[in-house]
Amino acid sequence: MSTLSAITAATLQKDLRLEWRSKDAVNSMLFFSLLVVVIFSFSFNPTAEESRQIAGGLIWVAFLFAAVVALNQTWARELRNQVLDAYRVSPAPAVALFLAKVIGNFIFVSVLEALMTPLFIVFYSLRALGPGWQLIPVAALGTWALVVNGTFFAAMSIRTRSREIMLPLLLFPISIPALLAMVEATSSILTGENSAKFWIVLLAVYDVVFTTVCLLLFETVLNAE
Amino acid sequence: MKRAFPIFAIVTAGLLTFALYEALVVAPTEQTMGDVQRIFYYHVPSAWTAFLLFFINFGASLVYLIKRNTKADILALVSAEVGVVFCTVVLVTGPIWARPVWGIWWTWDMRLTLTLVLWLIYVSYLVLRRFSSGSQTPLIAAVLAIFGALDVPLVYFSIWYFRTQHPSPVIGRGGELDPRMAHVLLINWLAFSCFAFLVCWSRYRLEQVKRDVDETQALEALLETRSVR
Numbered sequence: 001m002s003t004l005s006a007i008t009a010a011t012l013q014k015d016l017r018l019e020w021r022s023k024d025a026v027n028s029m030l031f032f033s034l035l036v037v038v039i040f041s042f043s044f045n046p047t048a049e050e051s052r053q054i055a056g057g058l059i060w061v062a063f064l065f066a067a068v069v070a071l072n073q074t075w076a077r078e079l080r081n082q083v084l085d086a087y088r089v090s091p092a093p094a095v096a097l098f099l100a101k102v103i104g105n106f107i108f109v110s111v112l113e114a115l116m117t118p119l120f121i122v123f124y125s126l127r128a129l130g131p132g133w134q135l136i137p138v139a140a141l142g143t144w145a146l147v148v149n150g151t152f153f154a155a156m157s158i159r160t161r162s163r164e165i166m167l168p169l170l171l172f173p174i175s176i177p178a179l180l181a182m183v184e185a186t187s188s189i190l191t192g193e194n195s196a197k198f199w200i201v202l203l204a205v206y207d208v209v210f211t212t213v214c215l216l217l218f219e220t221v222l223n224a225e
Numbered sequence: 226m227k228r229a230f231p232i233f234a235i236v237t238a239g240l241l242t243f244a245l246y247e248a249l250v251v252a253p254t255e256q257t258m259g260d261v262q263r264i265f266y267y268h269v270p271s272a273w274t275a276f277l278l279f280f281i282n283f284g285a286s287l288v289y290l291i292k293r294n295t296k297a298d299i300l301a302l303v304s305a306e307v308g309v310v311f312c313t314v315v316l317v318t319g320p321i322w323a324r325p326v327w328g329i330w331w332t333w334d335m336r337l338t339l340t341l342v343l344w345l346i347y348v349s350y351l352v353l354r355r356f357s358s359g360s361q362t363p364l365i366a367a368v369l370a371i372f373g374a375l376d377v378p379l380v381y382f383s384i385w386y387f388r389t390q391h392p393s394p395v396i397g398r399g400g401e402l403d404p405r406m407a408h409v410l411l412i413n414w415l416a417f418s419c420f421a422f423l424v425c426w427s428r429y430r431l432e433q434v435k436r437d438v439d440e441t442q443a444l445e446a447l448l449e450t451r452s453v454r
Contacts (some may be wrong), residue, residue: 149372156365160357169352170369173345174376177383184387198386206379213375217368220290224361 004099007092011100018077019108025070029112032069034119036062041123051124056186059120060179064146067109068168071150074101075158084158087222094219098151102214105147113139129192138189138196141203142182148207149174152214155221178206230426237419244409244416252409264322265406270414271314272340274421278308279347279374286370289363295436298363301370302354303428305347307421312344338384339377346373 019025040058044050078084087097120126128135150171157166172179185199248266255262285301288294319337320330331337350373354366 156353156368159359159361159365160353162356166353166356169349173342173349174372176342176345177376177379180383180387202379202383202386209375209379210372213372217290217371221365221368224364 004093004096007096008100008103011097012103015100015104016107019104025073025108026111029066029069029108030115033062033066033112033116036065037116037119037123046124051126052129052190053187055120055124055126055190056183058124059117059186060142060182062116063109063113063143064172064175064179066112067105067143067146067150068171070105070108070112071147071154071171072164072167074105074151074154076163079158084222094222095215097222098155098214098218102144102148102151105151106143109143109147110139113143126190128190130189130196132189134189134196134200135186137200138182138185138203141200141207142178142185144207145178145182145203145210146171146175148211148214152218152221155218159224178203181206230430233419233426234423237416237423240412240416240419244413247409247412251405253403253405258326261322261325264318266409266413267417268315268318268322269410270417271311271318273414274417275308275311275315275343277418278304278311278421278425279343282308282347282350282370283374286367286374289367290371295363298367299429299432299436301363301367303425303432305350305354305370306428307425309344309347309351310424311417311421312340312347315340316344333387335384339381342380342384343377346376349373 037058040062044054044058046054075084078087087094150167153170153174154167157163157170160166181199181202185196185203188194188196188199244266248263252263252266254260281304282301285297285304288297289301319340323332324330350366350369353369354362357365
């Protein structure tokens with residue numbers, strides 16, 4: 001177990017350092033979601049009451065599209081100089097590599113969310129009428145749901161033609177229940193009309209199920225030849 | 226074995242003709258909906274057949290992941306393809322019926338949404354098979370099929386909670402179905418399952434031949450480069 005966590009930590013550290021120096025993923029995600037916010041704001045031009053109804057959907061659609069930008073770069077980076085092949089022949093457990101990538105993407109998308117949420121609040125003049133603290137578990141569980149499957153499918157799609165397009169085609173249909181849960185939970189917290197408990201439980205179940213499957217099957221996908 | 230296929234094809238054609246006659250002539254006309262209701266004999270059997278095929282796809286993918294058996298892979302591919310076709314029939318015949326009866330083409334009702342999401346998942350499965358080339362295709366396709374199958378209960382619960390405030394669908398009144406209608410429905414289902422099986426069978430043979438041809442061509446190309454040297 002200690003080797004697993006040591007390898008995870010080392011890979012994660014490497015990814016974070018690479019990202020810190022280039023800031024490729026975070027910058028492109030930030031600008032992309034900024035564009036989405038502005039375009040949505042133009043096209044709907046909502047009042048405060050309307051925006052409370054639709055904001056849950058807008059926020060998560062923006063984050064979903066932005067996350068795809070980062071997820072696509074996860075493994076593409078490792079293809080250069082045959083790094084991925086080196087991983088394959090190394091005795092390091094594949095699960096450690098996968099966990100490091102997932103945690104790294106989770107950090108990137110969380111940073112994006114932390115920076116973009118104030119902007120959403122300003123542009124759409126949002127104020128939660130329900131228990132606002134519940135947005136934190138919704139965001140954490142929802143981001144994990146997107147990132148864990150996204151990292152896995154990105155590893156699958158590097159083996160296909162036109163892989164940049166392939167990732168959303170695989171990720172979005174499978175993510176429908178998670179997206180529905182995130183959007184509905186956020187909307188019910190913002191409007192304060194319903195309880196978000198069911199959706200938070202559903203997200204937690206989704207996370208547990210798909211994290212388990214990803215960890216079980218990742219080695220098979222990494223070594224597929 | 227070679228003679229079994231045409232015999233089965235003739236039996237299926239006969240069964241489909243009989244089922245058509247039963248659905249259009251023998252089955253009683255529904256009191257409130259009228260003749261539009263007869264689409265039900267195509268809609269429901271197609272849905273059952275599609276779900277059965279998706280289930281077969283899941284089973285075959287699981288077998289492939291464990292045993293790496295080529296036959297299981299071909300079965301998974303074939304059942305997903307034919308399943309998507311039947312699921313499309315369901316999604317097309319549904320609105321044709323819903324427009325005169327419900328007054329709307331589409332509603333985000335439990336069953337409609339679930340069928341649409343299933344269709345999306347399996348279309349993405351077929352797209353993945355199309356876009357990936359090489360020997361690892363069966364493996365990553367099988368992995369995606371497992372993800373899709375695990376997603377179904379989660380989709381079910383999320384939509385169930387999302388849509389509980391809506392009235393239950395009209396077709397849900399299974400207990401009130403006229404026994405003559407149920408009889409016609411079952412005959413149609415049998416005919417449709419046989420038809421699906423027939424299509425899968427011929428597609429399975431086609432895929433096997435295609436793979437044999439690909440393999441032979443690859444071998445020939447290999448031999449040619451050797452002899453040129």
